[in-house]
Amino acid sequence: MRRLGENALIAEVLAPLATHPGAFGLSDDAAHLSDTPPNGLVITTDALVAGVHFFENDAPGDAAYKAVAVNVSDLAAKAAKPFAYLMTLALPAAPTEDWARTFAEGLARAQGAFGVSLIGGDTVTARGPWWLSVTALGDAPARPLVRGGGRPGDVLYVTGTLGDAALGLKLRLGLDDFAGALSTDETDHLQRRYLYPEPRVSLRPALAAHASAAMDLSDGLALDLTRLCTASGLTATVDASALPLSEAARSALAACPALIETIIAGGDDYEILAAVPPDTASGSGPEARSRAFEVAARDAGCPVFRIGTLAEGATPPSFLDRSGEPLILSAKGFEHFAL
Numbered sequence: 205m206r207r208l209g210e211n212a213l214i215a216e217v218l219a220p221l222a223t224h225p226g227a228f229g230l231s232d233d234a235a236h237l238s239d240t241p242p243n244g245l246v247i248t249t250d251a252l253v254a255g256v257h258f259f260e261n262d263a264p265g266d267a268a269y270k271a272v273a274v275n276v277s278d279l280a281a282k283a284a285k286p287f288a289y290l291m292t293l294a295l296p297a298a299p300t301e302d303w304a305r306t307f308a309e310g311l312a313r314a315q316g317a318f319g320v321s322l323i324g325g326d327t328v329t330a331r332g333p334w335w336l337s338v339t340a341l342g343d344a345p346a347r348p349l350v351r352g353g354g355r356p357g358d359v360l361y362v363t364g365t366l367g368d369a370a371l372g373l374k375l376r377l378g379l380d381d382f383a384g385a386l387s388t389d390e391t392d393h394l395q396r397r398y399l400y401p402e403p404r405v406s407l408r409p410a411l412a413a414h415a416s417a418a419m420d421l422s423d424g425l426a427l428d429l430t431r432l433c434t435a436s437g438l439t440a441t442v443d444a445s446a447l448p449l450s451e452a453a454r455s456a457l458a459a460c461p462a463l464i465e466t467i468i469a470g471g472d473d474y475e476i477l478a479a480v481p482p483d484t485a486s487g488s489g490p491e492a493r494s495r496a497f498e499v500a501a502r503d504a505g506c507p508v509f510r511i512g513t514l515a516e517g518a519t520p521p522s523f524l525d526r527s528g529e530p531l532i533l534s535a536k537g538f539e540h541f542a543l
Contacts, residue, residue: 265310284342370470372398385459
């Protein structure tokens with residue numbers, strides 16, 4: 205079984221992915237970006253570690269795809285157009301050629317899905333589990349879109365469905381008292397949502413035109429909304445019954461109502477949370493943002509769902525059940541160094 209040293213790994217497996225002209229086919233120490241976007245760059249980085257962000261027995265291509273996808277998700281939430289990425293790959297030993305090519309196939313799938321190209325990075329020895337880190341670059345929108353731009357009265361929206369990936373992780377871990385309530389297709393859906401995030405890149409124009417604040421949901425709605433509120437100096441109220449759920453998540457929740465906490469506080473959604481100014485009383489004019497946002501999102505093939513509002517205050521966000529009573533959450537979301 206042939207193993208690839210660093211030079212062979214780069215030249216034979218990774219260089220074909222470096223289609224951007226400024227990457228020089230990964231033959232140099234640095235990339236050259238000659239055309240700076242008119243509004244500048246948006247840059248983000250995330251690392252994925254085996255045993256933390258994915259299972260050690262996951263196919264390397266799945267981990268590769270996820271690493272690119274989660275970074276593209278950050279760019280999408282900033283209304284940035286992704287175009288390139290750098291990658292550091294840390295392996296405990298020289299990979300087999302089959303492993304390396306499977307890994308590269310995952311990168312290629314992500315590149316095709318999100319319109320990005322590898323432009324550089326590093327390969328190093330890991331003293332422990334293998335890991336990779338991706339730094340993604342995107343064209344910035346004309347107006348920076350940050351967490352701290354929310355204003356009192358802004359309507360809170362999310363894309364897609366929430367909780368699927370967290371429930372998929374529970375299935376992988378065997379913490380699945382609800383598994384018997386799921387069909388085979390529903391089980392497959394939840395597990396796929398954990399493995400393959402779906403960055404909402406098509407929402408970029410709608411966010412750029414209408415949102416006052418946005419971020420992607422990586423560590424769970426409860427924690428990430430708290431972060432948006434803190435950055436904006438506000439609080440929020442969320443109608444938990446309005447959270448968009450897949451049929452699989454609804455089946456799981458019907459079997460085990462306590463899973464509402466997993467849906468609210470679980471991570472790996474990689475959906476977008478956005479705050480949008482409300483419509484004026486007349487429902488028209490330059491401030492009629494929320495209705496226009498919904499239309500623009502629908503036209504982009506990325507429906508959004510109203511879940512709550514921002515308000516004056518410094519208390520943590522409140523999540524209310526159907527009767528308007530606050531939900532008491534024991535888990536607040538995923539943190540790497542939680543105390």
